[in-house]
Amino acid sequence: MAVDAGGVRAVNLARVLSAALACPTPPTRADLALATATTRATAARLVDDLLAGGLLEELGAQAGRPRGPGRPGTPLGPGSTLGALGLQVDVDRVAAVVVDLTGAVRAERVEDDDLRGSRPAPVLRRLARLAHRALADAPDVLVVGARLALPGIVADDGVLLRAPNLGWSDVPVAELLPDLPGLAAVAVGNEAELAAVPISFAAPGRPGTHRDFVYLSGSTGIGGAVVLDGHPVRGRHGWAGEVGHVTVDPAGPACACGSTGCLEQYAGARALAAAAGLPETTRTSEVARRATAGDARAREAVERAAAGLGIALSAVVNVLDVPVIVLGGHLRELGELVRPTLERTLGRRVLSAAWVTPVVEVAPERPVAAALGAAYVELHRLVADPGPWLEGRTAAAVPSGG
Amino acid sequence: MAVDAGGVRAVNLARVLSAALACPTPPTRADLALATATTRATAARLVDDLLAGGLLEELGAQAGRPRGPGRPGTPLGPGSTLGALGLQVDVDRVAAVVVDLTGAVRAERVEDDDLRGSRPAPVLRRLARLAHRALADAPDVLVVGARLALPGIVADDGVLLRAPNLGWSDVPVAELLPDLPGLAAVAVGNEAELAAVPISFAAPGRPGTHRDFVYLSGSTGIGGAVVLDGHPVRGRHGWAGEVGHVTVDPAGPACACGSTGCLEQYAGARALAAAAGLPETTRTSEVARRATAGDARAREAVERAAAGLGIALSAVVNVLDVPVIVLGGHLRELGELVRPTLERTLGRRVLSAAWVTPVVEVAPERPVAAALGAAYVELHRLVADPGPWLEGRTAAAVPSGG
DNA sequence: GTGTTTTGTTCAATGATGAAACTAATACGC
């Protein structure tokens, strides 16, 4: 069973499907044959299987094909009947989204709330109710997987080891979460890592603008994700990305983690508010508003955050050679305010800046980015190996309902 | 040409060969069939091709096989007629080694010298002469590739952008290096990244003790390499691993790179010597000797280096989740002296240390580690895709000489 | 309306693996 004829078919199914999803414009069977360096005969057979499985769909002939001589091809697109459930528990909200293979959000349920210091079990029951409703909102989508984004360190077996801002520790999330209809299990992942996925991908399987970047996330704390060559760097245990606890200044203020001078003490939402002379619960957008309006203390706080970010991110860039930094989470609000100092610091402290200057960008506004990314990841699992899925429902009709 | 029958064969050849090299004890055809989840018939066919190409060899029947009922199998081992040339230019030496697939060093030529501020062309000519002699030392090895390790930032096209300690800038190394007999081109790579390879691999294709670690290298400067899941993290342009310029303390001493408080200013060989009140060119082993002997300034210098390493490496571990740190280069000499402070700092500053404490190890003494790793990398290229090699020499006999 | 062009389909040939039968070589038991 190393790689036999069946294995070849599985690989080529994935290749054709990936190529189809990656196409900026709906491809025909002939286009896919070209893209995957195979013959039209093979591409057509593989496409037929993918159509039967609902992974691809034949689009109307009008779908923006360039006109010209010759028989017009049949434009193909991702299937709209297959989707995944993305879940998110954050300090500010609970969310559930259903996303299909085209990238369309077929259902979105969000409940804003302050979940700092909450108890896991009730929150997870609430999340399950929300997920139920989202699934009911999209009855004609066959959901092939579910994943939950959590702002903390997650172990391989689905146990949340620690989410400092939620105040959760050693929570067996996968077990506690009530069963969802038609879904075997809910996978669990880190919020920043999952929120970075919609930056890497414009839609499931379709490359986004960047293949290599650091994404900074978070609200109170600062989480991060490093994406290289389109894949998140997860580390030995999947705990990579704790940019918030990189030391900015060993003589700096004490951090709740036991260390001193962590980035979080400079650019975390509470530290930022405190430095601006405001109550710790002040939203970052308010600090940014005051800094823009000319408030001296607010401006100083923002500068301090920018300098801290510069030092911590210089370490990341020096060690990982990532040319792009995307500011997400509450750091979005600071955006242009921190850019000058941040880019200047990077230019000075990054060794390779002489050849390539790191670029700082602001992530698009998207409160449920992590849930969206969670859904994408589940869809990518399907796309990466469609073989078993197709075998599992041979000759099965398109699902008629949830 | 996506994946056809020929592609299957290529993949399975690589699978069988990789499995054979990875085996701790010489495997038989039947063992390989088991290891690659294929049938004995297929494994035997693939092995025969690999034998014909010299990639595998049949060992004597006495090669440590467990005895028992049944027909004894034919133990197989890596071919001893195929090898690669590993080259190294360091501030302290020039080296050329020929390593075969078994991992045996068939030739080793080293010339110690101080190459700080040297001129590239003469050094590269000298390296070529050394390589010639090494190749002549191993006439019965067919050399399939060559790679040169350089202590600096290397671009994809083989240009050395900057090697601060050598004092080289923008050197088109691949062009300047005189041609070597029977070798099309010499690839170029970063010294730390290549020196880390023999830590990942006990022999070509044979896993070493660690799959995930940070390797610290260097003499004057400090280079680093991060290995995750057995593969070095190279970054967007291949410039990852500049641990030496991670900021330890933004208020620290100025660094030649233009920044302040870089790790190099704490744990670099010159900084270490200076902090110990010794001439900058003092070898690190001398500083270590004095510290061990009780010299107060030397001990302070070592402590300062250990603290700096702790802060910089905490950043690396927080961001990348690498559980093992291997001290190579001149940091080997400090070894046990820095371990207590280093491990303590890591324990305090690494967020995940509560679950997994990072381990600090000292690399084995091996002055030509980078050259060795360079040879391994070339051999791995062959192992990863033996198909073209086998086709290129169909029915060719074992080479009778260089 | 006819010719050209490109798409999609059909069909025999190719090539590698899988499965099973067969031969080879050793240990074990009597």
Added chain:
DNA sequence: GCGTATTAGTTTCATCATTGAACAAAACAC
């Protein structure tokens, strides 16, 4: 010493997916 059990390696045939070429379909262009 000899037969049996057991495992290794080889041979042969069937299977399966791709390839390549020929064929049918559907549009544009003159």
